Amino acid sequence: MLFAIDGCPRPRRYSGGGVLYRKCQALALWLICLVCAGVTQAGNPQSVYWAGFAFTGDSASRASVVPHSTQIIEKKSAEKLNQALLIAMRNRAPEHLKIITDQLAKLDGSTSSTVLAVALDRETTSVEHIGGKYKVLIEVALQALFFDFREKQVIASYPVTLQYIDLLDVAPTSEQLNAIFAKKLYGGDASDLPQAFAQTLARVQLPNAAMKRLQVATVEFTEAAKTSLPKRELDAPLRMTLANEFSKLLSSETGVGLLPPAMGEAIGGVMALRFSDQRVYQLKIPSADYLVKLRVDRLASRVLEETPAMKNLLFGAVFNISVVEPLSGRVYFDQPLRKGATKVVPATQTEIDTWAAQYETLLSGLNVFSSAAAGRVDPKWLSAQQPGGNSMKKQLSSLQELIASCH
Secondary structure (H helix, E strand, O other): OOOOOOOOOOOOOOOOHHHHHHHHHHHHHHHHHHHHHHHHHHHOOEEEEEEEEEEEOOHHHHHHHOHHHHHHHHHHOHHHHHHHHHHHHHHOOOOOEEEEOOOOOOOOOOOOOEEEEEEEEEEEEEEEEEOOEEEEEEEEEEEEEEEEOOOOEEEEEEEEEEEEEEEEOOOOOHHHHHHHHHHHHHOOOOOOHHHHHHHHHOOOOOOOOOOOOEEEEEEEEOHHHHOOOOOHHHHHHHHHHHHHHHHHHHHHHHOOOEEOOOOHHHHHHEEEEEEOOOOEEEEEOOOOOEEEEEEEEEEEEEEEEEOOOEEEEEEEEEEEEEEEOOOOOOEEEEEEEEEEEEEEEEOOOOOOOHHHHHHHHHHHHHHHHHHHHOOOOOHHHHHHOOOOHHHHHHHHHHHHHHHHHOO
């Protein structure tokens, strides 16, 4: 059967017309094949082998880095956690991935060698006595870690952070804290690990060898910013926490899987991955094509308005983000940024968790930046930047092109 293609000349009875027509037919056929290949690729998810739950880092430090999580997993078993994760992934299967759970990857090249693990990085437990109440903050930081089993090399990381906040009349016991951790790791709610993990994987598209790779390389607090920290000794753990949170925001807003932050367990370009069945892998972290650097310059708060009934408080974060190509030294983005947020409290409230509000404002600033890097720029946020202007608009455009090259 012959198809008439618009724009292609019909056969004529003069010399050369048939050649031109056949060339146009060949071009049309090539285009159709290209489209079909794209449809086929989109309809064939990438095969990934499920490795299950694992810990990152040295096993000797596990009890001090993730004490509650370790106790819960040893008590309830990693196998039960793996089952909960698999059920959640089956109920919400990833669009672009085929998770293989009943076979092992082969090293002879006959199968995919991409492996997926959910790796636990750290946990945070904070209990603050505020105004006669006890504020409980619990965080568990993990990552959906994809690695090449043959090469023992990280492919991409998609951070997952579980959070629990509550206000109690009395300080929680160790048993109560363990119960919260058990709920976050094994629970069935959207904010618990199985569902959050499935949600993270829902639209993941793994990079191929030609795609560029991003990595959060450094996080720093200036001396001015350190004065806002609850404790000076929190500087190092907070920088690691921010690196993970920034990676999570960049990944979720742009849809790009980042390399693990070049801090903590990633120092030296190697990450230790330890499974509950005693398997241990030293995974190589490849060099990033682009490095993202964050410097927190200042965190501030002040009273905007006060009446006999209420106070309107302003919290602000001033920080700098740069994105550079390490080999060439080319700078794609390097701008001072700021984010403000207001909070209304009763005039009778004498104690305010200033640090928590400042930290949330900083995270909000990183989130709106990540959204702008993906091409969704908030005009109000853009107009509030100083100096901003055409220089920032041009750099944002360059950054958006860079992000597009990482897909």
